Amino acid sequence: MTGKPDQNQAKAGRITISVDAMGGDAGPAVVVAGIAMSAEKNPDIGFILHGPAEQLKPLVARKRTLEGRVEIRDVRDVVTMEDKPSQVMRNGKGTSMWSALDAIKNGEAAGAVSCGNTGALMALSMLRLRKLPGVNRPAIAILWPSLNPQGFNVMLDVGADVKADAEDLLQYALMGTSYVRNSMDIARPRVGLLNVGTEEHKGSAVLKEAHALIAGHAAQANYEFTGFVEGSDIPGDTADVIVTDGFTGNVAIKTGEGTARVMRTALREAFEYSFLSRIAAVLAMTSLKRLSKRMDPRRVNGGVFLGLNGTVVKSHGGADAMGVSAAVKLAFRLAQHGFAEKLAARVASAGAHTQDDTAPRGMRAATEKD
Amino acid sequence: MTGKPDQNQAKAGRITISVDAMGGDAGPAVVVAGIAMSAEKNPDIGFILHGPAEQLKPLVARKRTLEGRVEIRDVRDVVTMEDKPSQVMRNGKGTSMWSALDAIKNGEAAGAVSCGNTGALMALSMLRLRKLPGVNRPAIAILWPSLNPQGFNVMLDVGADVKADAEDLLQYALMGTSYVRNSMDIARPRVGLLNVGTEEHKGSAVLKEAHALIAGHAAQANYEFTGFVEGSDIPGDTADVIVTDGFTGNVAIKTGEGTARVMRTALREAFEYSFLSRIAAVLAMTSLKRLSKRMDPRRVNGGVFLGLNGTVVKSHGGADAMGVSAAVKLAFRLAQHGFAEKLAARVASAGAHTQDDTAPRGMRAATEKD
Numbered sequence: 115m116t117g118k119p120d121q122n123q124a125k126a127g128r129i130t131i132s133v134d135a136m137g138g139d140a141g142p143a144v145v146v147a148g149i150a151m152s153a154e155k156n157p158d159i160g161f162i163l164h165g166p167a168e169q170l171k172p173l174v175a176r177k178r179t180l181e182g183r184v185e186i187r188d189v190r191d192v193v194t195m196e197d198k199p200s201q202v203m204r205n206g207k208g209t210s211m212w213s214a215l216d217a218i219k220n221g222e223a224a225g226a227v228s229c230g231n232t233g234a235l236m237a238l239s240m241l242r243l244r245k246l247p248g249v250n251r252p253a254i255a256i257l258w259p260s261l262n263p264q265g266f267n268v269m270l271d272v273g274a275d276v277k278a279d280a281e282d283l284l285q286y287a288l289m290g291t292s293y294v295r296n297s298m299d300i301a302r303p304r305v306g307l308l309n310v311g312t313e314e315h316k317g318s319a320v321l322k323e324a325h326a327l328i329a330g331h332a333a334q335a336n337y338e339f340t341g342f343v344e345g346s347d348i349p350g351d352t353a354d355v356i357v358t359d360g361f362t363g364n365v366a367i368k369t370g371e372g373t374a375r376v377m378r379t380a381l382r383e384a385f386e387y388s389f390l391s392r393i394a395a396v397l398a399m400t401s402l403k404r405l406s407k408r409m410d411p412r413r414v415n416g417g418v419f420l421g422l423n424g425t426v427v428k429s430h431g432g433a434d435a436m437g438v439s440a441a442v443k444l445a446f447r448l449a450q451h452g453f454a455e456k457l458a459a460r461v462a463s464a465g466a467h468t469q470d471d472t473a474p475r476g477m478r479a480a481t482e483k484d
Numbered sequence: 485m486t487g488k489p490d491q492n493q494a495k496a497g498r499i500t501i502s503v504d505a506m507g508g509d510a511g512p513a514v515v516v517a518g519i520a521m522s523a524e525k526n527p528d529i530g531f532i533l534h535g536p537a538e539q540l541k542p543l544v545a546r547k548r549t550l551e552g553r554v555e556i557r558d559v560r561d562v563v564t565m566e567d568k569p570s571q572v573m574r575n576g577k578g579t580s581m582w583s584a585l586d587a588i589k590n591g592e593a594a595g596a597v598s599c600g601n602t603g604a605l606m607a608l609s610m611l612r613l614r615k616l617p618g619v620n621r622p623a624i625a626i627l628w629p630s631l632n633p634q635g636f637n638v639m640l641d642v643g644a645d646v647k648a649d650a651e652d653l654l655q656y657a658l659m660g661t662s663y664v665r666n667s668m669d670i671a672r673p674r675v676g677l678l679n680v681g682t683e684e685h686k687g688s689a690v691l692k693e694a695h696a697l698i699a700g701h702a703a704q705a706n707y708e709f710t711g712f713v714e715g716s717d718i719p720g721d722t723a724d725v726i727v728t729d730g731f732t733g734n735v736a737i738k739t740g741e742g743t744a745r746v747m748r749t750a751l752r753e754a755f756e757y758s759f760l761s762r763i764a765a766v767l768a769m770t771s772l773k774r775l776s777k778r779m780d781p782r783r784v785n786g787g788v789f790l791g792l793n794g795t796v797v798k799s800h801g802g803a804d805a806m807g808v809s810a811a812v813k814l815a816f817r818l819a820q821h822g823f824a825e826k827l828a829a830r831v832a833s834a835g836a837h838t839q840d841d842t843a844p845r846g847m848r849a850a851t852e853k854d
Contacts, residue, residue: 198685259746260746261746276680276687277688308735310643310646310730310731310734315568317646317731318646318647318731344734344735344738345734345736345737345738345739345740345741345742346738346741346742346745347742348739348742348743349739349742349745350742350746358735361680361687361688361732362731362735364680364715365678365680365714365715365728365732365735365736366715366735366736366739367715368714368715368716369715369716369718369719369736369739369740369743370715370739370740370742372716372717372718372719372720372740373718373719373739373740373743373744374743374747375716376629376630376631376719376720377744377747381751384768384771384772385768385771387770387771388770388771390767390768390770390771391767391768391770391771393764394763394764394765394766394768395768396764397761397763397764398754398755398760398761398764398768400757400760400761401755401757401760401761401764404754
């Protein structure tokens, strides 16, 4: 797809994001409200929207800000949360998810966003977009609220694949640092490898091997390797990129999200408990709103699929309009930075040191923020 | 050790807990303050305290409530947080940790508590107390604040061993339910197996095999198997016992603890932000204290080592007096219920269905709360 998004961008004067309108918990109305929020804030964005036209047309027509900026692709089928990835790969051709990915494949859009079934979206993305040369396992990277100056860490993999060997973990480190450079302004990200302790003798043989590999590539790939990190470092200020296998990463993010949700509920109950505490809540409103905004998972909605020929952002299935808008913004920002092309160059360049040079011609040119 | 704690209990009219005074981050003064808090609340508890006598004697003498209830064992060496388990197993004989465990082994105490190095404590516990017949890997179980009626889940393993096969996970389910029955009043605990999704086709081959094994033992061992659970279910109300391998469990608890700590800090900052929010904090004091108490990790301090001939409670290394007291209370409660003996009977009874009967004579008698 290299080059095609740029043509598209030049032609339309804006960046086009392909959006799967179906498959989220809240239905297409919320997705349309989300892209309308994005369009309102960003004059340089346009959309291709995938789903049943008779549902989408009236929703889009109601949003003035979307006038002339949305192309609807009429597709009838929807991937549900219950569908198995293997079924979707065989029978998914008429779905909005498939159509949304094909718009990247055909160079019509610079990135895709879907709120649908994660497993199916990853399977279809691999099928339609294919893995980057040299990538064994693509990964899902998410932003995690943390005490870092930038307010977030990137963690990967959080569930593309339940397994990862040492080479995979090295690639996650390379892809994660590339992602951080293109979504935040950090020239030399700190990389930590998730383990049960920070001492070098801890953990499995795979982790020890990955430790050596990631340490060995730090200078060449321009990141700082902080070594093993623990679960408590994920929301801390130890690393900008947390590398782990998809099983551990998935359990960690869901545990963190669950803990935060329980605490928010308990806080709300505490303020509703008595007359005095209700008054206190009113007085503290501004401070509590600031806290709530800082901790709001919707602000950082969007898992990015790394290691594919194209940028795919998975929005949370239960995202509201603000969440969808955040996912769209992320896809836009990565497209604007030419992230997919830079990542391809980075992986190819690292691969060249350990394997035969498989980098496609011309891909090595990317240097600015790779 | 079966029988000996009862003799001890009968002789002294109270239950004796063996306490390692050394190795915690805050030193022996905090440990002594902790056991004094326990002694104050509980007239049926006595202590054997292990560490350098010249340090411990004045500390104990200063606490009136400890008069006549503490026997000091003078040992010179201390296991530090930096010591490797293998070193401690070879050279740890003169340490307070070793001595604390030997008091269980010799039947002088019904349970042991240490704030020291987790890896060393587990290695020494296995060396001195030995594994229960039929147990392959002992596990560390912790209480986790949750939305359950009882306010806590039990999760295991959280770090005794980084690996676990399907048989190990079944044993964790059996040991965890036994623990829940003896530390909370739940006759038929709900057991969940931690995975990246709740659908039966998800996860590794080991998890699928464990799913079948745990389901197959539910009726006989009198628990309800709720199937696969996700990280978000850990602080929820889906299961009373969460079963996982030590690597995943360790990352999950540290991620949850880290997230909770960051949120508490952010909440404090929010209330210190402005004049109005400071007034609000004063008005909401009672409610916030209630919330803080509910979320206070010190209340549930204590990882229990399961699968050994004896009860060992690992207190957090950074525990304060209240934390130490909570760990002591847990050891006392489990001793009071004859937990170690009941657990042995439970594991032996489950083993009898899949292997040759290795249960020692007479152990099958335990029925009340096994």
